[in-house]
Amino acid sequence: MKNLTLLFFLFFQTLSLAFANGGVVDENYFKKTGNIRLLQKADISLLKEDLRIKIVSDTTFIEVTYFLKNNGNTQSVHYGFPVDIYETEYTVYPYVGVLYFEAEVNNIPKKYAYWRVKNAYESNQYNKENNRKYTSKVDRQWYALKIDFEEGTTQTLTIKYAIQNYRSDYYYGFGFIPTPSERRFVYDLFPSSSWADGIVNDFSVIMDLSDLYQHKCNPKIEGLENLKEENGIYTLQAQDFDLKKRSYLAVIYKNQRRVIASDLKREYELFPILSISSSAENAEYLIDNDPNTVWKGKEGDWIKIKLPKVLTYIKDKNGETKSKIVYPMGICFLNGDYSSKENFDGTGKVKKMLFQVNGATIINYDHDAAVINRISLDKAVFLSHFDTNSLYEHLVTPFGSHLWNRIMHGQNAQAGKLFSKINEEYFHTLYIQIKKSDRENKEVALSDLYIFRYKKGYGTDLFY
Missing domain, CATH: 2.60.40.3680 (Immunoglobulin-like)
Incomplete structure (x- = not known):
């Protein structure tokens, strides 16, 4: 699973x-x-x-x-x-x-x-x-x-x-x-x-x-x-x-499997990543789009990702071309060692994590409670990775969250500061800290991490 x-x-x-x-x-x-x-x-x-x-x-x-x-x-x-x-x-x-x-x-x-x-x-x-x-x-x-x-x-x-x-x-x-x-x-x-x-x-x-x-x-x-x-x-x-x-x-x-696959392929592409680092070795394994290469850490380890400032250009009602900032629409990661079924069953997975954007805590994720702070979260059911080699067919039921809506509209003091320097800085920093493993040895494994954005022509006018 x-x-x-x-x-x-x-x-x-x-x-x-x-x-x-x-x-x-x-x-x-x-x-x-x-x-x-x-x-x-x-x-x-x-x-x-x-x-x-x-x-x-x-x-x-x-x-x-x-x-x-x-x-x-x-x-x-x-x-x-x-x-x-x-x-x-x-x-x-x-x-x-x-x-x-x-x-x-x-x-x-x-x-x-x-x-x-x-x-x-x-x-x-x-x-x-x-x-x-x-x-x-x-x-x-x-x-x-x-x-x-x-x-x-x-x-x-x-x-x-x-x-x-x-x-x-x-x-x-x-x-x-x-x-x-x-x-x-x-x-x-x-x-x-x-x-x-x-x-x-x-x-x-x-x-x-x-x-x-x-x-x-x-x-x-x-x-x-x-x-x-x-x-x-x-x-x-x-x-x-x-x-x-x-x-x-x-x-x-x-028909969830193909509906979501079609939706992702039609509307989204991967958001560019400037750099990734972590307190454990092989952080690059998280963004190589290869589930066979696995990042391994333990409780307390962190992952830091820097995203560039991305612009898209659209015409307004007067026909003038204007630049708009493109924000990431979602982040997902493969929780566990997907290099083989034996490794998946035998290694630790993330049970709780902390998620921050530009130093502001946005999510405390608890897998068992299926809760992200006070934001509703649908319990997810995922297909076996061993049924398919396509990432897009891994997704079946999405979580529901107002994450980026909160960020952009500043619904709390921290979130209001997240993009205050958007025109001065060319990147955002995403920070993930492993808070709890599902194993007694406190070890975890993550196979891949993906950040999505809209393709050009999809959704560019929804969030400005």
């Missing part, structure tokens, strides 16, 4: 709020996607439905083929696929519900019409992640097509599309890294029950969740029963399947 410490600030949230389905349901921000809806009454039987689903990270790819029989005279039948998206002030990044949409009739590409109805209706939602209720306006997007049937003929309709799965991710601090919510995909079977008697003669499902198993997402399946599983691929073959009685298929899973 990895012990990694992170420090950062502010709070906002991203919500993916789309509903693509044949029968709109808005429940706990549920997203449903599913069977095509018959837009007018027609004497059409659904002989067979082949449903293929593949989930990769936060995206679901669906391909469904309907075998349709015309029981009436020659007729043209219209089908529609609605996608409902909430308009919400809480969306930080633009959200695209349907990534692509394709239709084929008898294996020949079929043109479809698209239109959007703004503010189609209002909907009340309850978000269980933050225990809040919202009233939102909902836009409805339509994908619709027409199929011409001769009397007594059978045709195949194939729909292929990809959709983003439900998410509701929280950011603490000035958005250092998110606390990801569970991911949810729901496929709605009920709309097809409007065809004939609502019973499919032959119904088959192939659902590929191998990617989720590979990345330890622990998927949970709800709705359909009697699914068979092999190597993360679920199958179902059923005759005379009643769509009215078993109307949905849901996959709920965790």
Whole structure:
């Protein structure tokens, strides 16, 4: 189990709020996607439905083929696929519900019409992640097509599309890294029950969740029963399947590992370090980005890091270029000897530490108490280092802290002095002292230390 410490600030949230389905349901921000809806009454039987689903990270790819029989005279039948998206002030990044949409009739590409109805209706939602209720306006997007049937003929309709799965991710601090919510995909079977008697003669499902198993997402399946599983691929073959009685298929899973990896790689880069020193040997091992080289110390030892003054240049409303100071957004370290699992299990780790910036005490860290002074701290769960060689995949649940917010806004006497000489000095001094080890011999090991900053174009206007 990895012990990694992170420090950062502010709070906002991203919500993916789309509903693509044949029968709109808005429940706990549920997203449903599913069977095509018959837009007018027609004497059409659904002989067979082949449903293929593949989930990769936060995206679901669906391909469904309907075998349709015309029981009436020659007729043209219209089908529609609605996608409902909430308009919400809480969306930080633009959200695209349907990534692509394709239709084929008898294996020949079929043109479809698209239109959007703004503010189609209002909907009340309850978000269980933050225990809040919202009233939102909902836009409805339509994908619709027409199929011409001769009397007594059978045709195949194939729909292929990809959709983003439900998410509701929280950011603490000035958005250092998110606390990801569970991911949810729901496929709605009920709309097809409007065809004939609502019973499919032959119904088959192939659902590929191998990617989720590979990345330890622990998927949970709800709705359909009697699914068979092999190597993360679920199958179902059923005759005379009643769509009215078993109307949905849901996959709920965790995806923290890749969400945080993507967030860090997209928005952050390492903050430059002028120098590092310590009371023990090999301080350089802490910043060589190599977990196999390990700094070893004991209670009372200290680490001192000097950071340069970093500027970024942005244009104001008048088009004038101005310089802004770039601050580090967070610091993390690998707590323990990660050169091997045997060494990790056999060496000491930091239990308590003191953290100072420019001589002012900011944090007294207590690993067991999961408390940084009076600042809230989420208990962290870390993936085993031995599962991956990427630092960015070590992070799962971040600590929440107002560290740099306190520093910049001077909420106490010490913090108010931290950057008082910012224009005179070209570096800040970070100081870490080991206060307590988890071993009787008082020894500790740290494998690596990282300090992050925003990449250019991300977050540069959030903290000035």
